[in-house]
Amino acid sequence: MRNAMSQSLATPIPVTLLTGFLGAGKTTLLNHLLATAGERIVVIENEFGPVNIDSDLLIRETAELVEMTNGCLCCTIRGDLSRHLHALHERKRSGELAFERVVIETTGLADPTPIAQTFFGDPKLADAYALDAVITMVDALHGAKQLDEQAVAGKQVGFADRLLISKADLADAEALDALAERLASINSEAAQYRLEHGKIGCELLFGVRGFHLDEDILRRGAAGPLNFRPAGTRSFGDDIAALHLHHDGPLDLGRISDFMRQLVESHGDALLRYKGVLAVAEEARRLVFQGVHRINGFDYGREWGQGEAPASDIVLIGHRLPQEEIRAGFAACVAG
Numbered sequence: 001m002r003n004a005m006s007q008s009l010a011t012p013i014p015v016t017l018l019t020g021f022l023g024a025g026k027t028t029l030l031n032h033l034l035a036t037a038g039e040r041i042v043v044i045e046n047e048f049g050p051v052n053i054d055s056d057l058l059i060r061e062t063a064e065l066v067e068m069t070n071g072c073l074c075c076t077i078r079g080d081l082s083r084h085l086h087a088l089h090e091r092k093r094s095g096e097l098a099f100e101r102v103v104i105e106t107t108g109l110a111d112p113t114p115i116a117q118t119f120f121g122d123p124k125l126a127d128a129y130a131l132d133a134v135i136t137m138v139d140a141l142h143g144a145k146q147l148d149e150q151a152v153a154g155k156q157v158g159f160a161d162r163l164l165i166s167k168a169d170l171a172d173a174e175a176l177d178a179l180a181e182r183l184a185s186i187n188s189e190a191a192q193y194r195l196e197h198g199k200i201g202c203e204l205l206f207g208v209r210g211f212h213l214d215e216d217i218l219r220r221g222a223a224g225p226l227n228f229r230p231a232g233t234r235s236f237g238d239d240i241a242a243l244h245l246h247h248d249g250p251l252d253l254g255r256i257s258d259f260m261r262q263l264v265e266s267h268g269d270a271l272l273r274y275k276g277v278l279a280v281a282e283e284a285r286r287l288v289f290q291g292v293h294r295i296n297g298f299d300y301g302r303e304w305g306q307g308e309a310p311a312s313d314i315v316l317i318g319h320r321l322p323q324e325e326i327r328a329g330f331a332a333c334v335a336g
Contacts, residue, residue, distance in 0.1 A: 012130035013089070015102045016206065017115060020137030021146045021153045022108030025166035028198035029137060030105060034072050037202045040099040042088060043074040046081060046106050046115065073099060082118050082125055089128040101206070102129065111152050112136075112159045113272065113293065119211075120295045133208035136160035140171035140194075143179055147186075147238060157183055158240040158272045158317045160190045161210035168194035188242040189275070189315045213288050213299045240272065243323050245314040245330045250281035255333040256312075260289070260296075263316075263326065268294035271318040277301070279310030281335035286310075 020026050034041060075084075081104075091097040106112060112134055119131040136156045139146065143165070146153040157163065163183050168176060180192055193200055256278060264271070275290035286301040304310045316326070 012128060013092070013100070013102055014132040014206070015104065015119065015129050016132050017104050017106070017112055017134045018137070019106045019110060019112045019134065019156045020108065021139065021143075021150060021156065023142065024108065024137035024139045025195070025198050026105055026137055029164065029166070029195070029200070030103065032198050032200070033103070033202055033205070037101075037206070039101055041072045041101045041103055042099045043072065044081075044084070044102060044104045045074070045076045046104055046110065073097065081115065082122055085118075085125060085129060109152060111155050113155065116159070116292055117295060120292065131211045133161040133205065133210040134159050135162045135164060135205055136190075137164045137166050138179070138183065140165050140167045140176060140179060144182065147182065151239065154186060154238055154240040155272065157186045160187055161208050162205060163187065163190045163192045164200065165192065165194045166198060169196040182238070186238055186240050186242060187317055188244060189317070211290065213290065213297055213301075240317065240319050241321070243316040243318070243321055243326060245312075245316070245327065247312045247330070247334060248309065250279045250310060250335040251312050251333045252335045253280045253283070256280070259329050259333050262329070264291065264294055264296065267318065267321060270321060271316060274314065274316045274318070276312070276314035278312045278314075279304070
């Protein structure tokens with residue numbers, strides 16, 4: 001029993017960040033997940049979009065835990081998210097609380113970026129928790145208009161690992177297809193699901209490992225090649241868009257290192273998320289990386305398999321990125 005408990009405490013607690021514009025159906029989805037997940041979850045309702053706010057600016061702070069009928073816990077946080085997450089972990093370590101997962105529900109006007117960065121800027125927090133995925137809900141009826149008028153709606157889509165189109169049963173097929181194409185142009189990496197009554201299998205939203213450095217950092221089909229949703233041929237005029245860079249064959253390690261460094265230095269504030277799997281000259285292993293703005297990580301993954309042609313893929317999701325300039329810089333990284 002003691003060994004099992006020690007092992008449980010040593011394993012980072014998975015965190016799911018649930019976002020989406022006002023009225024997208026986050027609460028409906030959350031109720032469905034709590035009823036079907038089969039595990040104890042702490043739900044954090046984050047009342048402020050930004051986190052780590054200067055304490056002098058706060059009117060009050062509360063973190064009242066309410067136990068639900070299914071054994072899960074809910075709390076509303078007004079204040080520093082990081083500090084409250086530390087407190088929850090300590091109460092779990094002491095045996096006062098028992099839970100297996102945390103779901104953070106943001107307000108509809110919240111930019112998910114600073115909340116996600118919380119888990120990378122604090123080493124102790126990074127040991128205690130593992131950000132599993134950002135789930136973004138988009139209203140099938142009003143999503144296109146919100147993308148037109150609200151910049152934060154585009155950020156929520158661009159930052160997502162999963163895109164859930166809610167109220168799909170209330171929209172016509174043509175409008176749904178147009179919205180799906182637009183979402184893919186913003187974020188070609190995120191899998192899309194169309195929801196009716198906020199219902200979806202928990203296995204599609206939990207255990208995503210969207211922020212893990214491994215060989216599956218980019219979605220792949222059963223046969224192995226990258227399985228991107230096509231970004232479409234139409235331009236929707238969105239400020240945020242996905243850029244996919246690909247090369248069949250090895251890259252020069254020094255050149256690609258300089259390219260990535262310069263990319264982050266020049267455009268780090270505009271980059272929402274970026275990730276890649278690289279084939280490096282004279283290296284049998286894949287080089288995998290991902291980042292959020294200026295915070296990133298690189299590591300070597302598994303070796304390229306026999307009969308598997310080494311290739312490099314990078315996905316950049318950002319705000320008004322100079323695409324031709326970036327493509328030219330990437331092309332210059334090809335090994336001689």
